[in-house]
Amino acid sequence: MKAAKRLVLLPTTTALAVGGSFTGSPAVAAAPLLTSNPTSSGGLMSASRRVLRLLTAMAVAVLLSVTGIGVAAPASATTVTASRTISVRSAGFYAGGVWDIYQSNAFLTVNLTQDGGGNLYGSAVQGDMVGTLLNGAVDGQNIYFTISWSNGAVGRYTGVRGADGRLSGTTFDLNNPVSQATWVTSRTF
Structure with a gap:
């Protein structure tokens, strides 16, 4: 048994x-x-x-x-x-190079480099002032960067790439947020 x-x-x-x-x-x-x-x-x-x-x-x-x-x-x-979707930042355009920004209250030239992750590095000139990019990035069709100017101002720039390829947005001084301006580029991206 x-x-x-x-x-x-x-x-x-x-x-x-x-x-x-x-x-x-x-x-x-x-x-x-x-x-x-x-x-x-x-x-x-x-x-x-x-x-x-x-x-x-x-x-x-x-x-x-x-x-x-x-x-x-x-x-x-x-x-x-199980697989999980992870959001990764993707640069929708290349913002590197030398280009001009026309602000509602000034004119400046930036010299930027962009890495594969969309991060921006570089410098800027506005009249006799020079600036250094503290941080910045291209994320999809959006761009942002912060410039520390030699006169003590710290400009925060945010913008978007329009249908015509031009960048436009707003900027303000982080040390004096009342000081604001709009900006646009003539260059297309």
Whole structure:
């Protein structure tokens, strides 16, 4: 006669931790909770409760991963990862080079370089003042940069590339926000 095998719970437990995994991808996993052991106690009712708990834990893990919350699995478990869309800044145009800005209250020339990530670096000249770009970037059809001028002013420029390819926007002095102006380029990008 064959000996009957019973399903029993391993002495370890599975815990689901809410939080992002190292890669940023949600992971859903479950370690095997049941095993076949003819010498252990713990009948069929105990095994069915454990299966129900496992299914509940897996349903919660799937729900959390669908809503974008990562679920970390135990180290011994097999991991299945789902892909996640990550937004990456993309420069829609190249703003590098020497070009003029016509402000409603001044005229200046910028000399910019742009890296592959859309970040801007460079300098500017307005009359006898010189400026250094503190930061800046092209993001899609938008541009922004901040110029520190030799007279102490710090100009923040924001703009957009229009349908005609020209840049236009507004600027203000970070040290004196009341001092504002509009600006436009004659060059197309």
